[in-house]
Amino acid sequence: MIDLVIEQLISKVIDSGLIQERDRIYCRNQILGLLKLDTFSEVIETETNLTIPQLLGQLIDDAVERQVITGALDEREQLDAHIMNVFLPSPSQLNDQFDQLYLEDPIKATDFFYSLSQTSNYIQTERIAKNIHFQTDTDYGKIDITINLSKPEKDPLQIKREREMKQTSGYPNCVLCKENEGYVGRVGHPARSNHRMIDLDLLGEGWLFQYSPYLYYNEHSIVLSKKHEPMEINRDTFKRLFAFVEQLPHYFIGSNADLPIVGGSILSHDHYQAGRYTFGMTDAKDAYTFDLVDFPEIEASVLNWPMSVIRLRAKTYDQLVEAGDLILTKWRQYSDPDVELIAYTDETPHNTITPIAQYRDNAYQLDLVLRNNRTNQEHPDGIFHPHQDVHHIKKENIGLIEVMGLAVLPPRLKTELAELKDYLLGDSDQIESYHQDWAEQIKLEIQSITEDNVDQVIQAQLASKFVRVLKNSGIFKSNDKGWEAFKRFTSSLNN
Structure with missing residues (x-):
């Protein structure tokens, strides 16, 4: 039985184009060694409807049953990555293939690398498929909602191992460091045997390009510095x-902000996120345009978006860099107490920017999302951060992905939204207390909730709540006072 699964896996990888039939015996023997098997019976028929992740799961279950490994999550993932690494070229060979395809067409090069990263199970396609995802139209355009179910829950054995393990190793320094490429993994640090990266030259500096193991959107990728720097x-x-x-x-490519509360989850390693996707913010309309007198060739506007976004467009990007630097420099020092915007508390800075760049409609585009991380007694988590009344949906930092209109919501909502559905239909009175006010508000707003429309109602209400999250995080609110304050700032750019 296990011999059949091994051959089916190898056949699947051959079908993907990652290896050739000539590699079958070599790959088989490598896998037999990893699984501690010293015999093999020839298999003739290898057709199967099972996917690569499903076949891997069978091999790993068998290894646990035979006590080759324990059932702990980290050991399972290490063996998973080890097995798929058997099929992969070395980093230098991969980069050579990417470079050759790039000379033909950059899209061919990324298509090749994206496909390889999926076939190798580095991109966790099977787990990602568990995510709940939908789009909803709002007053600001489309909003993407994702309930994140892809990351595996840690089993009791894994939790016990992590508690007992004294983390003394500083290698790799963090999960983004270049030393993760091919790293076997350890308790508390993910297995990366099947991890590959593409070398990039950005301003003469060494950077690396990889895909995210848990994609939130199409070709979700990470661009990271070879140096471990903040x-x-x-x-x-x-x-x-x-x-x-x-x-x-x-x-497109963008960066999380570089300050706590408004920044990303890993501020200790300089990195950006990129991909091939059109977010709601990408298609947002202009609220108003304005002139930058020192940059007449730049089209400048403020977007009609829940957060505070300046968009710059030009045929070449040199001037966009200069204008972006001007806006960033001004913003770092800018205060407007009338809207609770204060740039510094003593020596502590509060203002920064989330920037996004892309080439779109025959022009270079730079979006600058204005951020501030100040807290006060009323809002201890952040004045421009999700407020208490939306914490039942999301209380975590609003990073680059959310800024652009894709909500990444916690897995608990899968069960809780099912309870909300039953509650709205009158089939149950069980609902989490922190959703109670929301549920009553929905009932008041939507007079007729039926089996036919309840899912659509919940999706629309969830998107509306996420728009509130973004509005909380925006500096200049979408009202007369906010627009006047925003115009004061854009006017100051010409002083």
């Missing part, structure tokens, strides 16, 4: 973003 948004950031777009013009 994130920082500055003029060079804008230059690097456009250097990337120039090389891969079919991708």
Whole structure:
């Protein structure tokens, strides 16, 4: 039985184009060694409807049953990555293949690398498929909602191992470091045997390009510095973003902000996120346009979007870098107490920017999302951060992905929304207390909730709640006072 599964896996990988039939015996023997098997019976028929992740799961279950490994999550994932690494070229061979395809067409190169990253099970396609995802139209355009169910829950054995393990190793320094490529993994640090990265030159500096193991959107990728250095948004950031777009013009690229609360989850390692996807913010309309007198060739506007976004467009990107640097420099120092915007508390900075660059409609584009991380007694988690009344949906930082209109919501909502559905239909009175006010509000707003429309109602209400999350996080609110304050800032750019 296990011999059949091994051959089916190898056949699937051959069908994907990752290896050739000539590699079958070599790959089989490598896998037999990893599984501690010393015999093999020839298999003739290898047709199967099972996917690569499903076949891998069978091999790993068998290894647990035979006590080759324990059932702990980290050991399962290490063996999974080990097995798929058997089929992969070395980093240098992969980069050579990518470079050759890039000379033909940059899209061919990324298509090849994306396909390889899926086939190798580095991109967790089977787990990602568990996510709940839908789109809803709002007053600001489309909003994407994802309930994140892809990351596996840690079993009791894994939790016990992590508690007992004294993490003394500083290698790799973090999950983004270049040393993760091919790293076997350890308790508390993910297995990366099947991990590969593409070398990038950005401003003469060494950077790396990889896909995210848990995609939130099409071709969700990470661009990371070869140096383990903290994130920082500055003029060079804008230059690097456009250097990337120039090389891969079919991708957008953006950076999380570089301050706590408004920044990303890993501020200790400079990195950006990229991909091939059109977010709601990408298609947002202009609320108003304005002139930058020092940059007459730039089209400048403020977007009609729940967060505070300046968009700059030009035929070449050199001036966008300079204008972006001007806006960032002004913003770092800018205060407007009338809207609770204060740039510094003593020596502590509060203002920064989330930048996004792309080539779109025959022009280079730079979106600058204005951020501030100040807290006060009323909003201890952040004044421009999801407020208490939306914490039942999301209370985590609003990073680059959310800024652009894709909500990444916690897995608990799968069960809780099912309970909400039953509650709205009158089939149950069981609902989490923190959703109670929301449920009553929905009942008041929507007079007729039926089996036919309840799912659509919940999706629309969830998207509306996420728009509230974004509005909380925006500096200049979408009202007369907010627009006046925003215009004060854009006017100041010409002083």
